Amino acid sequence: MTANKGLVLPHLPGVITADEVAASAAHLASLQRPSGMIPWFTNGHCDPWNHVESAMALDIAGRSAEAELAYDWLAQVQRPDGAWHNYYVGDHDGDRSISERKLDTNVCAYVATGAVHHALCAPSEHERDRRAQQRWPMVNAALSWVLAQRRSDGLALWAVEEDDRPWDYALLTGTSSIQHALRCGAVLAGFCGEDADEWLQAADHMRDAITTRPHSFEDKSRWAMDWYYPVLTGALTESAAAARLASGWDTFIMDGLGTRCVNDEPWVTASETAETALAFAAIGDVDTASQLLSWTRSHRRDDGSYLTGIVHPDRIVFPDGEHTSYTAAAVVLAADSICQSSPASSLFRFDLANPFDRGASQAKLGRRRTLFS
Numbered sequence: 001m002t003a004n005k006g007l008v009l010p011h012l013p014g015v016i017t018a019d020e021v022a023a024s025a026a027h028l029a030s031l032q033r034p035s036g037m038i039p040w041f042t043n044g045h046c047d048p049w050n051h052v053e054s055a056m057a058l059d060i061a062g063r064s065a066e067a068e069l070a071y072d073w074l075a076q077v078q079r080p081d082g083a084w085h086n087y088y089v090g091d092h093d094g095d096r097s098i099s100e101r102k103l104d105t106n107v108c109a110y111v112a113t114g115a116v117h118h119a120l121c122a123p124s125e126h127e128r129d130r131r132a133q134q135r136w137p138m139v140n141a142a143l144s145w146v147l148a149q150r151r152s153d154g155l156a157l158w159a160v161e162e163d164d165r166p167w168d169y170a171l172l173t174g175t176s177s178i179q180h181a182l183r184c185g186a187v188l189a190g191f192c193g194e195d196a197d198e199w200l201q202a203a204d205h206m207r208d209a210i211t212t213r214p215h216s217f218e219d220k221s222r223w224a225m226d227w228y229y230p231v232l233t234g235a236l237t238e239s240a241a242a243a244r245l246a247s248g249w250d251t252f253i254m255d256g257l258g259t260r261c262v263n264d265e266p267w268v269t270a271s272e273t274a275e276t277a278l279a280f281a282a283i284g285d286v287d288t289a290s291q292l293l294s295w296t297r298s299h300r301r302d303d304g305s306y307l308t309g310i311v312h313p314d315r316i317v318f319p320d321g322e323h324t325s326y327t328a329a330a331v332v333l334a335a336d337s338i339c340q341s342s343p344a345s346s347l348f349r350f351d352l353a354n355p356f357d358r359g360a361s362q363a364k365l366g367r368r369r370t371l372f373s
Contacts, residue, residue: 007062008342010335015294021335023304024328025061028054031325032066036073037088037095040324045099048074048084049107050326052114057329059121060342067118068131074111075138082141083108085162105156106174109146112139112185113177113347119191120344132191140194143185146178147202154205155216169218172210173229179206180233184347210235222262224252224272228279234350241283241350252276257312258295267318269309270299274330281337284351289338296331306331 009018016024031054032038038054039046055070077096078084084107087100115135122128149157155170156178182203186196209216210230220226227248231241251263258273260266273296280289299307305323310316336345346352 009061010332010339010341012290012293012335012339015290015297016331016335020300020304021332022061024306024332025058025063025304027304027328028058028325029063029066032070033090033095035076035090035095036069036071037090038070038325039090040326041322043090045087045089046095047087047107049104049110050324050329052110053329053333054325055114056117056344057332059118059344060332060336064118064121067121071115071118071135071138075135078138078141079103082143082145083160084111084142086159101162103160103162104174105146105149105158105160106171106177108142109156109178109181111142112181112188115139116184116188117344117347119188120347121342129191132188136188136192136194139185139188143182143199146181147198150202153209153216154202155209156206158218170216171220171226172214172217173220173223173225175206175217176210176229176233176235179203179210179235182206183234207235211240222264224248224259224261224263224276227252228259228276231282232275232279232348234282234348237283237350241279242285245279245283245285253292254312256295257298257310258292261309266312267309268295268312269327270296270306271308271324271327271330274327274334277334278330278337278348281334282348282350284349286338289334293331293334293338299327304328 009021011018028038031042037046038051051070055067058067076094077088083103085098085100086102086104086107088095089097089099091097119128119131122131146156149160151157151170155175157166158169158171158174160166182199186199189196228245230236231244236244252260254260254266254268258268258270259276261269261272273292277289277292280292296306299310301323306327307317308322308324308327309318311318336342337348
């Protein structure tokens with residue numbers, strides 16, 4: 001690992017160096033608009049989920065001002081009910097223009113994950129608490145909206161159309177991410193002296209459905225995310241997590257290349273490969289995680305960005321020439337989780353006794369069970 005003015009950046013020789021992490025973060029910063037919005041690419045659209053992922057990567061690389069601006073933009077465009085639309089595009093009015101109006105529960109919940117990550121990356125407890133207090137209203141409104149979209153079985157519907165017409169199913173990937181976001185929100189609540197029992201109970205209920213009632217979810221088993229996301233987010237841990245990762249390896253992994261986005265196409269995406277690395281790091285298998293992350297090097301460009309995907313064996317870049325912000329961000333997040341570099345690096349490490357020990361005092365967190373036990 002390499003230190004720079006007190007900052008420790010992830011450094012994995014042969015995978016991604018500290019200088020390369022810094023270059024990827026600089027690329028993300030170059031995409032950021034004055035409003036704080038981080039689009040997929042120059043003149044592209046922005047979705048709040050991938051925007052948050054990019055903000056987390058900026059924090060890992062020590063670009064806290066840019067990360068704070070990213071969360072400022074989210075607060076400015078948040079709907080009065082606490083939700084966000086699926087896609088926004090740049091304009092001359094704070095980048096508030098909406099290009100897809102659907103409201104996705106997972107997208108809206110993920111802001112809690114980003115907010116606690118931003119707080120944990122603070123250089124002092126005083127600054128951590130300031131960041132938490134600043135983002136509390138946004139996170140509280142977002143998670144309250146998400147929980148208002150639950151079905152009678154306690155699972156959040158995938159999405160709601162702007163006319164309040166809900167989709168009638170829940171997703172395994174989305175629910176895995178939401179239960180993790182609810183636990184992250186509970187940590188933020190602890191920093192702010194707020195109660196989060198309802199969120200924790202909801203998260204426990206969702207995790208129970210993931211582990212015991214898989215029929216509750218729409219079948220999306222074609223997609224790699226449904227394979228690894230329950231592990232990446234701590235819904236499955238220990239032997240159950242290891243068994244799930246082993247069960248899908250031959251289906252989704254193209255050896256030496258990375259993770260297929262879907263099981264019936266030879267399209268390897270660097271973001272899914274990095275997220276698979278996050279999942280293996282989550283159970284403490286950092287060797288496999290590092291190997292997977294090393295395979296993203298074939299996607300890396302000189303400016304620190306990453307090609308979205310490559311179709312094999314002909315090595316066709318698809319979409320043609322596309323290099324997305326969220327792809328570079330996913331690589332940086334995975335490297336940080338493997339290296340345990342930033343104060344928030346344990347956010348996705350469920351092999352550790354407490355994923356937040358490095359960034360938060362036990363007194364502030366309150367009950368230990370409020371996390372992942």
